[in-house]
Amino acid sequence: xxxxxxxxxxxxxxxxxxxxxxxxxxxxxxxxxxxxxxxxxxxxxxxxxxxxxxxxxxxxxxxxxxxxxxxxxxxxxxxxxxxxxxxxxxxxxxxxxxxxxxxxxxxxxxxxxxxxxxxxxxxxxxxxxxxxxxxxxxxxxxxxxxxxxxxxxxxxxxxxxxxxxxxxxxxxxxxxxxxxxxxxxxxxxxxxxxxxxxxxxxxxxxxxxxxxxxxxxxxxxxxxxxxxxxxxxxxxxxxxxxxxxxxxxxxxxxxxxxxxxxxxxxxxxxxxxxxxxxxxxxxxxxxxxxxxxxxxxxxxxxxxxxxxxxxxxxxxxxxxxxxxxxxxxxxxxxxxxxxxxxxxxxxxxxxxxxxxxxxxxxxxxxxxxxxxxxxxxxxxxxxxxxxxxxxxxxxxxxxxxxxxxxxxxxxxxxxxxxxxxxxxxxxxxxxxxxxx
Numbered sequence: 222x223x224x225x226x227x228x229x230x231x232x233x234x235x236x237x238x239x240x241x242x243x244x245x246x247x248x249x250x251x252x253x254x255x256x257x258x259x260x261x262x263x264x265x266x267x268x269x270x271x272x273x274x275x276x277x278x279x280x281x282x283x284x285x286x287x288x289x290x291x292x293x294x295x296x297x298x299x300x301x302x303x304x305x306x307x308x309x310x311x312x313x314x315x316x317x318x319x320x321x322x323x324x325x326x327x328x329x330x331x332x333x334x335x336x337x338x339x340x341x342x343x344x345x346x347x348x349x350x351x352x353x354x355x356x357x358x359x360x361x362x363x364x365x366x367x368x369x370x371x372x373x374x375x376x377x378x379x380x381x382x383x384x385x386x387x388x389x390x391x392x393x394x395x396x397x398x399x400x401x402x403x404x405x406x407x408x409x410x411x412x413x414x415x416x417x418x419x420x421x422x423x424x425x426x427x428x429x430x431x432x433x434x435x436x437x438x439x440x441x442x443x444x445x446x447x448x449x450x451x452x453x454x455x456x457x458x459x460x461x462x463x464x465x466x467x468x469x470x471x472x473x474x475x476x477x478x479x480x481x482x483x484x485x486x487x488x489x490x491x492x493x494x495x496x497x498x499x500x501x502x503x504x505x506x507x508x509x510x511x512x513x514x515x516x517x518x519x520x521x522x523x524x525x526x527x528x529x530x531x532x533x534x535x536x537x538x539x540x541x542x543x544x545x546x547x548x549x550x551x552x553x554x555x556x557x558x559x560x561x562x563x564x565x566x567x568x569x570x571x572x573x574x575x576x577x578x579x580x581x582x583x584x585x586x587x588x589x590x591x592x593x594x595x596x597x598x599x600x601x602x603x604x605x606x607x608x609x610x611x612x613x614x615x616x617x618x619x620x621x622x623x624x625x626x627x628x629x630x631x632x633x634x635x636x637x638x639x640x641x642x643x644x645x646x647x648x649x650x651x652x653x654x655x656x657x
Contacts, residue, residue, distance in 0.1 A: 241267045243638060244350060244359035246339075246584075248274045248330050251612030252365035253319055254297065254628040256328040258635035264642070268365075269334040269352065274323055275316040277369065281390045282312040285418060287473045288624075289410055294446040295624045297322055307444070309473030315624075339585050341605070346645070348587070348607065360607065360645075361638055362585075364596075367612030368622060370581040374574045378499045384564065389415060389575035395422035401570030402426065404504075404562075406496045408433055409468030412575035413480050417472075420490050425568060429493045430482060430510055433470045435517035438479040440528050441539040445471065448528050455620040468577075470517065479521075482514050486552030493559055504562045511555050522546065601634050607641075609634050 243259055245252050248270035259266045273279065288295045293306035295315075300322050302310050310318065323330055335353040339362055342349050347360045372388035380386075385399050389411045395418065402425035405416040416428045436445045449455045470480040486492050494513065497505035525545060532539050562569075580594055589605040591597055597604040600617045610616070611634060612627050620626030 241265070241357055241359045242642075243267075243361045243363060244269065244348075244357070245363045245365050246336050247365035247367065247612075248323070248328075248332065249277055249365070249367060249612070250275070250319055250624050251367050251627045251631065252330075252363075253323050253328060254631035255363050255365050255611055255634065256323070256330070257297075257299070257326055257628075258632045259638070260326055260328065262635055262639050264635070264638060266329060268328060268330045269336060270330060270332045271335040271353075273320075273332055274330060275319040277367075278312050278316040278319070281369070283389075283392045283415065283418075284394045285474070286312045286414070288312075288315055289471055289473050290446045290623065291444050291473070291477070294444070297624065297628050300325060309477055336584050339587060341587055341607075346607065361609065361641070362607065363609045363611055363634065364582065364585055365611045366582075368580065368614050369578040371579040372574075373576050373579050375576065377496065378504070378572060382499075382502070382564075384569070385571040387571070387573055389573055390578075392573055395419050395424060398424075398571045402568040403571045403573060404564065404567075404569050405429070405573045405575055407431065407468070407575030407577070408470060408482070409575065409577075410471055412468075412573075413470055413482075413485065414472050414474050415573060415575060416490055417474070417485065417488070420485075420488055426490045427493055427562065427567065427569065428485065428490050429496045429506070430513050431468070431495045432513055433468045433517050433520075435470045435480055435482075435521045436524055437521060437545060438471060438473075438477050440525060440545055441532065441542050443528075443539065444477070445524075448524065448531075449619075452524075452527055452531060455618060455626070457619045458617070460615060460619070481549070482517070483549040483552055483555075486554055487549060491559070492552060492554045493562065502563060502565050504564060506559050506562055508558060508560060510558045511551075514555060518548070601630055602637055609638070 243264055243266035245255050245266060245268040248268050252268050252270065256266065256268050287309040291307050292302035292304050292310050296302055302314065302318055304310060337351045337353065339348050339350050342358065347358055348362050350357050350359055372390045374386065374388050378384060378386060392415055403419050404427045405412050406429040408428055408430040412428065416426050420426045438445055440448060472478060472480055482492055492510055494507040494510040497507055582590065582594065587605045587608055589597055589603040589608050596610045596613065598610050601610045603609060611631055612622060614622045616630050617633065618626065621630050
């Protein structure tokens with residue numbers, strides 16, 4: 222079993238029968254950030270990871286993936302990437318960065334440990350934890366497994382269809398797919414990048430486009446991450462009503478560029494509306510392609526307007542960029558949308574579902590979830606005392622699920638744990654000889 226421990230935190234070589242003050246489950250960006258803040262507060266803790274550190278970056282991403290934010294922005298405060306600040310780090314470099322960060326402060330990480338269950342102990346505080354390496358008791362538990370846990374593949378096209386169906390997390394490169402055209406369902410960051418790569422490899426690609434935000438990759442010489450910062454959008458505490466699950470179409474591929482569905486169509490990709498029902502080899506397509514693209518354009522233009530107003534208001538010397546408001550002609554697939562797609566007739570042999578992930582907290586058997594299995598929490602502090610969540614989208618703000626955002630959420634949770642520890646450590650003063 223691959224394992225790793227760090228002696229400065231006095232973690233034994235086995236987990237069996239040892240009490241832990243704080244157990245952090247998951248050693249991705251959330252778990253590493255949590256460990257840093259707990260270490261800074263001298264809080265004894267252990268981080269357990271069923272695979273390697275940052276494994277999701279290594280094995281749940283396609284080969285050519287790069288981070289969606291530039292290196293100056295998508296990082297922890299205590300360590301810079303070893304690339305140009307405006308470059309976009311590849312997935313292996315991000316994983317190496319997180320591992321180096323854990324080494325930097327000697328994080329007490331044990332890899333190769335699967336957490337099977339966490340249950341509240343009867344008659345005393347804390348939780349009993351069953352792992353693949355034995356049992357332990359923990360006073361506090363931080364679920365740092367994030368939001369991207371269970372790939373969602375809707376039960377639309379039956380397995381008996383003969384089509385090769387995979388989730389975007391299982392896609393690696395065009396060569397892994399059988400010959401033929403590819404249908405990509407979902408046009409967020411993953412969907413558009415995979416569709417573009419497949420088209421450039423010579424495949425015929427169909428891309429189903431749903432509601433989305435479409436920010437500029439850069440504008441007037443500044444990356445959109447910078448604009449979201451100065452415009453206060455990273456700190457938005459909640460998504461706009463009705464936009465809780467709207468995807469963001471943005472890409473760091475090829476040095477970073479603004480996603481433009483018209484350009485994707487001009488390159489040869491056939492755009493579709495949202496995918497609907499499937500029967501007898503035919504997929505029904507919703508008549509919403511134009512509406513979805515128009516709404517994305519409105520989102521894009523509104524951000525340009527806010528950026529221009531910010532420049533004028535603050536007297537900044539940033540170059541004007543009128544060409545950013547010029548769109549290519551609408552594609553034929555937008556003016557004459559496809560309503561029914563015969564997959565065999567289109568030569569489609571593969572369907573890639575880029576529709577996101579669901580939560581999977583089956584191992585966390587405590588009263589901390591709603592009827593849909595979603596965590597009940599306030600800024601990561603669970604309704605079950607002693608349980609904390611980290612890495613959730615919109616946990617405290619828009620930036621919560623990003624590398625830099627999770628670092629700040631982890632600091633807040635570490636502070637909350639410290640407060641609870643101070644209460645538990647309190648001893649009432651003796652009163653003998655004081656009263657009467």
